[in-house]
Amino acid sequence: MNLHGHPLHALRQQNDFKTVKSFIWNKVISSAVRTRAAVILALIVCLCSIFYSDASPADPSTSMSSAAAAHSEATLALAKKESAEHMHGMQELYDEMRKRPLIVKAYGLDDANAPADAIIVHFVRHGQGFHNLMADLASSQGREWVQFTNTPENPYVMPEIVDAPLTEKGRQQALLLQSVVKEMSTKPNLVVLSPNCRAIQTGLLVFEELLEAGIPFLAHEMVREETGIHVCDKRRPKSRQMKEFPQVDFGLLESDDDVIFRNDHRETKAEVGGRVYKFMEWLSGRDEKVVGVASHSGWLLTVFNGICECDEKLKGWFQTGEMRSVKLSFVRK
Known part of the structure; x- marks a missing residue:
């Protein structure tokens, strides 16, 4: 998946995943279609989670695995x-x-x-x-x-x-x-x-x-x-x-x-x-x-x-x- 030249690539250089998610939500998806298009957002978020990981996703010892074990405030609520x-x-x-x-x-x-x-x-x-x-x-x-x-x-x-x-x-x-x-x-x-x-x-x-x-x-x-x-x-x-x-x-x-x-x-x-x-x-x-x-x-x-x-x-x-x-x-x- 080649993201060079895409705005997401520039955001990746900033290592700011929250900004990526915000960019997708606010710039790509209009408010009129957010409910249905949220599926697309979910897919992109998951792709980004792989894109941002420098380690193999199959290695349970990586820092990504530690993040996988954590739960966000939204999840806990x-x-x-x-x-x-x-x-x-x-x-x-x-x-x-x-x-x-x-x-x-x-x-x-x-x-x-x-x-x-x-x-x-x-x-x-x-x-x-x-x-x-x-x-x-x-x-x-x-x-x-x-x-x-x-x-x-x-x-x-x-x-x-x-x-x-x-x-x-x-x-x-x-x-x-x-x-x-x-x-x-x-x-x-x-x-x-x-x-x-x-x-x-x-x-x-x-x-x-x-x-x-x-x-x-x-x-x-x-x-x-x-x-x-x-x-x-x-x-x-x-x-x-x-x-x-x-x-x-x-x-x-x-x-x-x-x-x-x-x-x-x-x-x-x-x-x-x-x-x-x-x-x-x-x-x-x-x-x-x-x-x-x-x-x-x-x-x-x-x-x-x-x-x-x-x-x-x-x-x-x-x-x-x-x-x-x-x-x-x-x-x-």
């Missing part, structure tokens, strides 16, 4: 807002789940109260996706929207981000976790992936060395994000994903098309909780003692606040590219 929104109905779900025959308890890895037969699960939230970038950009520009509504202001309903993939920052976040996995004394002997693109990409990067060891990577419909209305959470056809990710076993997906997503309905907390519970039932019947799971913020928040009995320290919102390792025990009434 948006996470706080969305976490509160996702908590609506959570207490009712938790109370209802106490009536189910399977009780799931989560413990920290160093918790002496964990039973001897507890399994270890490394829960991972995907790295930054293009939908996350779009929301951060919109939020930093002062745009406001109502969550889970099909309105022009909502960046999560833009058709350009159906089943949003990872950004370069998202890949770097996953590579940082890859280095964590390499240092694990006990590695997963099963990896479960949400069938959404960004989660698959993240899981394949984070647990990459396990592929060479022949560890199974399974896509599981029950692990996908709370879905509906937001097209970033709609999955692509199974047949297309099988071609793109031949390393992954998609046999657990019963339909080629996404039959859960609806344009006019967001899953209720009870519906999401039902999927999480089904996954826990499935997991409780497996023989593996160490498992990796790559999923999403809303789903993971439901695991620790709506399904599991656990300490408060485990209940917080997962940031992009975060891993939380716990012990799970399954108790049947």
Whole structure:
């Protein structure tokens, strides 16, 4: 990509990425088309992130990797807002789940109260996706929207981000976790992936060395994000994903098309909780003692606040590219 002679090249010489973003926003995109053209901005921002990096993006030891692990003020503010929104109905779900025959308890890895037969699960939230970038950009520009509504202001309903993939920052976040996995004394002997693109990409990067060891990577419909209305959470056809990710076993997906997503309905907390519970039932019947799971913020928040009995320290919102390792025990009434 040759940018010599382009105004962006002069700005690069100033090493001012914020100026680049401002230049694109104010000079290239008119106010009348900013909502739709923000996708173009997101693409250019990601290209610029590569353009500005002097190190190989595949090297997790670079300064860019350190930047990938950080979260901006806009990202943290948006996470706080969305976490509160996702908590609506959570207490009712938790109370209802106490009536189910399977009780799931989560413990920290160093918790002496964990039973001897507890399994270890490394829960991972995907790295930054293009939908996350779009929301951060919109939020930093002062745009406001109502969550889970099909309105022009909502960046999560833009058709350009159906089943949003990872950004370069998202890949770097996953590579940082890859280095964590390499240092694990006990590695997963099963990896479960949400069938959404960004989660698959993240899981394949984070647990990459396990592929060479022949560890199974399974896509599981029950692990996908709370879905509906937001097209970033709609999955692509199974047949297309099988071609793109031949390393992954998609046999657990019963339909080629996404039959859960609806344009006019967001899953209720009870519906999401039902999927999480089904996954826990499935997991409780497996023989593996160490498992990796790559999923999403809303789903993971439901695991620790709506399904599991656990300490408060485990209940917080997962940031992009975060891993939380716990012990799970399954108790049947």
